[in-house]
Amino acid sequence: MPAATPSTKCFTISQLARELNISTRSIRYYEEKGLISPQRTRGNQRVYNRRDRARLKLILRGKRFGYNLNEIAEMIGLTDVNMGETEQIKKSLEYGEKKLSEIRDRITELEKLAQEMNTIKGKLQQRLKDIANGSVP
Amino acid sequence: MPAATPSTKCFTISQLARELNISTRSIRYYEEKGLISPQRTRGNQRVYNRRDRARLKLILRGKRFGYNLNEIAEMIGLTDVNMGETEQIKKSLEYGEKKLSEIRDRITELEKLAQEMNTIKGKLQQRLKDIANGSVP
DNA sequence: GGCATACTTAACCTTAACGTCAAGGTCAAG
DNA sequence: CTTGACCTTGACGTTAAGGTTAAGTATGCC
Numbered sequence: 001m002p003a004a005t006p007s008t009k010c011f012t013i014s015q016l017a018r019e020l021n022i023s024t025r026s027i028r029y030y031e032e033k034g035l036i037s038p039q040r041t042r043g044n045q046r047v048y049n050r051r052d053r054a055r056l057k058l059i060l061r062g063k064r065f066g067y068n069l070n071e072i073a074e075m076i077g078l079t080d081v082n083m084g085e086t087e088q089i090k091k092s093l094e095y096g097e098k099k100l101s102e103i104r105d106r107i108t109e110l111e112k113l114a115q116e117m118n119t120i121k122g123k124l125q126q127r128l129k130d131i132a133n134g135s136v137p
Numbered sequence: 138m139p140a141a142t143p144s145t146k147c148f149t150i151s152q153l154a155r156e157l158n159i160s161t162r163s164i165r166y167y168e169e170k171g172l173i174s175p176q177r178t179r180g181n182q183r184v185y186n187r188r189d190r191a192r193l194k195l196i197l198r199g200k201r202f203g204y205n206l207n208e209i210a211e212m213i214g215l216t217d218v219n220m221g222e223t224e225q226i227k228k229s230l231e232y233g234e235k236k237l238s239e240i241r242d243r244i245t246e247l248e249k250l251a252q253e254m255n256t257i258k259g260k261l262q263q264r265l266k267d268i269a270n271g272s273v274p
Numbered sequence: 275g276g277c278a279t280a281c282t283t284a285a286c287c288t289t290a291a292c293g294t295c296a297a298g299g300t301c302a303a304g
Numbered sequence: 305c306t307t308g309a310c311c312t313t314g315a316c317g318t319t320a321a322g323g324t325t326a327a328g329t330a331t332g333c334c
Contacts, residue, residue: 044282207290
């Protein structure tokens with residue numbers, strides 16, 4: 001067998017913070033809330049692997065859609081925690097299903113919003129033309 | 138000419154609050170922040186028309202996507218305020234364009250999120266099967 | 275070992291977005 | 305004109321999500 005763990009790249013907290021463009025404080029705060037649990041060095045410093053990094057990205061994505069940290073916690077509760085009893089898994093699946101349809105709703109809603117803004121855009125452009133001609137306001 | 142204003146249905150604040158499932162406090166707060174400016178009765182009570190109602194819906198939609206009220210204020214600044222000088226309109230258009238592409242980005246991102254959750258779902262189901270058989274955890 | 279960086283926890287501070295409560299005004303029904 | 309439901313402003317309270325600062329520890333490099 002060759003050397004071990006070929007896919008265990010690690011990051012420090014500030015590396016991740018820089019990469020994800022957030023503060024270290026935020027990352028620690030997410031940990032406080034139980035959203036991530038990185039390993040530690042002997043010296044007690046946090047070490048993040050790519051799974052942790054992926055999870056952070058997931059958290060940030062959730063945030064961008066207006067979910068708060070509690071909701072996100074529930075949402076990603078279905079990734080690797082729980083993973084114990086069949087019942088838990090089933091519940092997670094159920095929850096995930098709910099969230100998925102919620103997301104689909106959001107997508108259609110966003111499309112509606114885009115449409116709405118397009119309408120407004122059209123009106124503004126029309127108005128611009130009107131002004132260019134001389135139709136009084 | 139027949140009777141005037143055929144499309145001027147009005148609402149009280151609590152009617153809207155109930156319909157939109159938010160508190161009256163929130164609605165007043167949005168007004169405080171300059172996001173809506175309903176008419177008043179002689180007795181100084183707020184009266185909302187359907188345009189106001191539509192705007193409230195827009196605000197809530199924005200919120201659901203993680204925009205804060207300041208961002209939303211800017212965003213809807215392009216609906217009927219400004220509407221005065223050509224320069225303003227042009228700026229609004231520019232801003233709207235930016236927002237539109239932002240929205241498109243969000244849509245793709247949401248799709249990615251949905252995909253990700255589907256992957257998780259698959260894993261959970263697989264795990265469920267494994268347990269059903271008897272492969273130890 | 276010594277130095278510069280980066281990391282740790284703990285404590286306190288800030289801001290947005292409301293919730294809540296008080297003290298009083300409005301409005302439609304009777 | 306009274307009553308009850310609803311509305312007004314104002315002020316203060318609360319909560320989530322961090323920012324900030326302090327005092328001390330780890331790590332990498334010379």
